[in-house]
Amino acid sequence: MVTAAPTLAEVSEATLLATxxxxxxxxxxxxxxxGDDAAVLATGRATVATTDSMxxxxxxxxxxxxxxxxxxKLLTQxxxxxxxxxxxxxxxxxxxxxxxxxxxxxxxxxxxxxxSGATKAGVVVAGGDLSSAPAGVLMVSLTALGDLGGQxxxxxxxxRPGDVVAICGTLGRSAAGLLLLEAGAxxxxxxxxxxxxxxxxxxxHGQQGLRGLCLEHHLRxxxxxxxGREAATQGATSMIDLSDGLLRDGSRIAAASGVSLALESGLxxxxxxxxxxxxxxxxxxxxxxxxxxxxxxxxxxxxLPSGWRQLGRVEAGHGVSLDGRPQxxxxxxxxxxxxxxx
Amino acid sequence: MVTAAPTLAEVSEATLLATxxxxxxxxxxxxxxxGDDAAVLATGRATVATTDSMxxxxxxxxxxxxxxxxxxKLLTQxxxxxxxxxxxxxxxxxxxxxxxxxxxxxxxxxxxxxxSGATKAGVVVAGGDLSSAPAGVLMVSLTALGDLGGQxxxxxxxxRPGDVVAICGTLGRSAAGLLLLEAGAxxxxxxxxxxxxxxxxxxxHGQQGLRGLCLEHHLRxxxxxxxGREAATQGATSMIDLSDGLLRDGSRIAAASGVSLALESGLxxxxxxxxxxxxxxxxxxxxxxxxxxxxxxxxxxxxLPSGWRQLGRVEAGHGVSLDGRPQxxxxxxxxxxxxxxx
Numbered sequence: 001m002v003t004a005a006p007t008l009a010e011v012s013e014a015t016l017l018a019t020x021x022x023x024x025x026x027x028x029x030x031x032x033x034x035g036d037d038a039a040v041l042a043t044g045r046a047t048v049a050t051t052d053s054m055x056x057x058x059x060x061x062x063x064x065x066x067x068x069x070x071x072x073k074l075l076t077q078x079x080x081x082x083x084x085x086x087x088x089x090x091x092x093x094x095x096x097x098x099x100x101x102x103x104x105x106x107x108x109x110x111x112x113x114x115x116s117g118a119t120k121a122g123v124v125v126a127g128g129d130l131s132s133a134p135a136g137v138l139m140v141s142l143t144a145l146g147d148l149g150g151q152x153x154x155x156x157x158x159x160r161p162g163d164v165v166a167i168c169g170t171l172g173r174s175a176a177g178l179l180l181l182e183a184g185a186x187x188x189x190x191x192x193x194x195x196x197x198x199x200x201x202x203x204x205h206g207q208q209g210l211r212g213l214c215l216e217h218h219l220r221x222x223x224x225x226x227x228g229r230e231a232a233t234q235g236a237t238s239m240i241d242l243s244d245g246l247l248r249d250g251s252r253i254a255a256a257s258g259v260s261l262a263l264e265s266g267l268x269x270x271x272x273x274x275x276x277x278x279x280x281x282x283x284x285x286x287x288x289x290x291x292x293x294x295x296x297x298x299x300x301x302x303x304l305p306s307g308w309r310q311l312g313r314v315e316a317g318h319g320v321s322l323d324g325r326p327q328x329x330x331x332x333x334x335x336x337x338x339x340x341x342x
Numbered sequence: 343m344v345t346a347a348p349t350l351a352e353v354s355e356a357t358l359l360a361t362x363x364x365x366x367x368x369x370x371x372x373x374x375x376x377g378d379d380a381a382v383l384a385t386g387r388a389t390v391a392t393t394d395s396m397x398x399x400x401x402x403x404x405x406x407x408x409x410x411x412x413x414x415k416l417l418t419q420x421x422x423x424x425x426x427x428x429x430x431x432x433x434x435x436x437x438x439x440x441x442x443x444x445x446x447x448x449x450x451x452x453x454x455x456x457x458s459g460a461t462k463a464g465v466v467v468a469g470g471d472l473s474s475a476p477a478g479v480l481m482v483s484l485t486a487l488g489d490l491g492g493q494x495x496x497x498x499x500x501x502r503p504g505d506v507v508a509i510c511g512t513l514g515r516s517a518a519g520l521l522l523l524e525a526g527a528x529x530x531x532x533x534x535x536x537x538x539x540x541x542x543x544x545x546x547h548g549q550q551g552l553r554g555l556c557l558e559h560h561l562r563x564x565x566x567x568x569x570g571r572e573a574a575t576q577g578a579t580s581m582i583d584l585s586d587g588l589l590r591d592g593s594r595i596a597a598a599s600g601v602s603l604a605l606e607s608g609l610x611x612x613x614x615x616x617x618x619x620x621x622x623x624x625x626x627x628x629x630x631x632x633x634x635x636x637x638x639x640x641x642x643x644x645x646l647p648s649g650w651r652q653l654g655r656v657e658a659g660h661g662v663s664l665d666g667r668p669q670x671x672x673x674x675x676x677x678x679x680x681x682x683x684x
Binding site: 047 | 377381383386389393394395396399426468469474475476481485487490498499614
């Protein structure tokens with residue numbers, strides 16, 4: 001007997017799966033989709049694979065994030081990792097681990113948005129897993145696969161002195177959006193504000209528009225995924241996606257490559273000035289250390305591909321500097337918390 | 343400052359990763375392992391992919407299962423899904439979602455056992471994810487990939503009347519082990535009892551030995567993974583691994599293939615008689631409906647490969663029958679609970 005707001009405990013696994021499978025795009029990449037023991041995917045000689053999870057209460061709050069927001073964010077953070085290897089995302093597998101008292105509607109909305117986002121990104125939803133969790137727990141996990149198209153991956157370790165440091169996508173918007181939410185902003189401010197947030201060039205929108213874009217980017221980020229593959233084709237020497245902030249993720253390229261990333265504040269000024277209208281004095285910190293942005297940071301040994309803008313240069317040394325001053329690799333640490341305040 | 347029993351909150355993510363990465367086997371299949379944005383794996387033209395999660399309090403209890411047990415079980419249930427497609431498991435990605443108060447030792451023991459099991463199974467641990475969870479929550483998730491070696495996958499849908507229904511591996515041991523634990527058995531009984539549990543032929547061990555094997559199979563199951571690929575090569579027409587019980591998983595082959603699986607009690611008698619010494623009257627239910635066994639159930643149109651034994655025949659019709667009597671597809675449903683008692 002289905003009530004007005006049924007929970008997962010009230011429907012069978014088969015019924016739930018029959019409801020959500022139609023949301024999941026198939027395509028040429030998937031030979032066998034959800035429903036057998038495992039999926040079968042058409043792959044090239046090298047497959048990129050990554051996995052990432054989101055947990056209610058740690059990675060999102062139900063007061064701010066809808067099921068669709070969570071699906072979009074989970075998809076973006078995984079696909080950005082694939083793109084940051086220089087690969088084209090091809091397929092995802094998804095896990096939902098949920099308290100049986102979770103509304104069926106949450107699971108259905110999550111699946112619908114995941115399917116919609118996957119369709120937009122050109123990836124198939126190849127399979128997944130449903131598991132029950134203790135009271136109050138809701139967790140989603142995604143594995144994303146990608147294809148390098150016969151080219152070598154772009155690692156974190158290939159930056160060399162003289163390379164140009166460049167970004168494709170926005171800086172600091174997710175962190176600014178979080179600050180706005182913490183200050184009581186209505187999440188409805190994010191609606192209807194979509195459009196140019198994939199572009200990421202500062203200075204092309206009013207203050208109200210940018211507030212909305214920051215909220216949007218925090219709640220349901222999208223990033224220019226195709227830029228990863230394109231950067232690889234055009235000779236990127238190293239690449240990473242900004243999960244934990246420009247300084248922390250930049251320091252990862254620096255450490256892996258045995259170099260220093262020398263950022264110039266002049267090249268970050270427009271990003272910071274923009275965000276100052278929205279979050280005041282915290283704009284610098286948002287741009288330098290704001291996490292969950294998922295824009296692509298890369299180094300190039302020649303001309304930048306279209307859509308990328310320079311932030312600095314690679315030099316001999318180690319760590320990340322700003323106008324020559326060494327910067328601590330502050331940003332997010334998953335268990336220890338925010339190390340910049342520790 | 344590291345104390346005698348440090349928690350995840352007390353170590354940095356980098357420190358934890360540096361501790362656990364050395365446990366993870368690399369190999370020819372992994373071009374880029376853990377440490378970059380994503381892993382890069384050597385793949386064939388078709389890649390099998392599956393994912394499965396385990397949650398403390400739902401899928402295991404700390405009183406019964408060590409971190410190493412959980413790792414072994416998680417690995418087996420995922421690799422069995424890959425094997426059930428007729429593929430050779432090649433790589434896994436792992437996620438740990440944990441309350442920061444989780445002891446570091448749990449994570450380290452988990453990673454060590456995962457690495458050890460992966461090495462034995464010939465798969466690489468290609469990457470993973472660490473996320474923090476609310477108080478008390480501990481969850482692990484695995485994605486497994488496999489290679490079909492250029493052959494088509496063995497689906498659930500290929501069984502045809504006249505095929506032989508056969509099993510490779512044990513029946514009912516995991517469920518019997520759970521009953522023993524629920525009745526107060528000491529999990530230490532599982533230690534030192536390993537050896538022939540990959541074989542699964544009934545009647546070749548004493549009662550004490552079988553008790554230990556049942557405990558062992560429930561806590562840290564291993565299954566004959568290579569049998570999946572071999573069955574595919576030798577003409578299996580359909581295949582599934584026993585996650586949710588012989589009747590329920592059998593009914594999945596029946597439904598997907600549009601046939602009936604006609605099991606014969608005479609062919610199950612040795613399994614049941616064996617378990618009767620351990621769990622008495624519940625032996626029938628363990629063999630017919632016991633989940634988490636992960637043995638391979640398949641149908642063949644000719645001679646059985648070595649290691650497989652017949653359980654019945656495929657007939658026209660639907661569902662699963664035992665000596666001609668239709669059986670309800672009882673077994674485990676992830677949110678609704680055990681449907682056999684509902």
